[in-house]
Amino acid sequence: MAMEQTHDSEQCRAVDGGITRVFEVLGKRWNGPILSVLMGQPAHFASLRRAIPGISERMLSDRLAELGAAGLVVREVDEGPPLRVSYGLTEKGAALEVSLRELGEWAKQHMPEEPGC
Numbered sequence: 001m002a003m004e005q006t007h008d009s010e011q012c013r014a015v016d017g018g019i020t021r022v023f024e025v026l027g028k029r030w031n032g033p034i035l036s037v038l039m040g041q042p043a044h045f046a047s048l049r050r051a052i053p054g055i056s057e058r059m060l061s062d063r064l065a066e067l068g069a070a071g072l073v074v075r076e077v078d079e080g081p082p083l084r085v086s087y088g089l090t091e092k093g094a095a096l097e098v099s100l101r102e103l104g105e106w107a108k109q110h111m112p113e114e115p116g117c
Helices: 002-009 017-026 031-040 045-051 057-069 097-110
Strands: 073-078 084-089
Touching: 017 031, 031 045, 031 057, 031 073, 031 084, 031 097, 045 057, 045 084, 057 073
Parallel strands: none
Antiparallel strands: 073 084
16 A cells, blocks of 8 residues: 555656647747747848758748747738848747746756857
């Protein structure tokens, strides 16, 4: 019986549904950095590409579409000439700013960059 009590006390708590939904979006590579860059101000596609080293144009395009579908990013077209497309945070996306900044601070304290990075 003591064994049964020990087993019960070791049961894992079920994952929070909200955490699962958040990381379905933010857990994808590049989504956090894209949102982080857009926290300052809207940006054109080429500016985003330059601001995020290592991301391909195709991946940036795909991630922006996903973030748009999630209601976090809005795409705005300036008819020009020349035609330019910019991306910015929606109200829902901007509401992530405090949390993303906190995660950035946490990373500075607990996940320092390796020398030479």
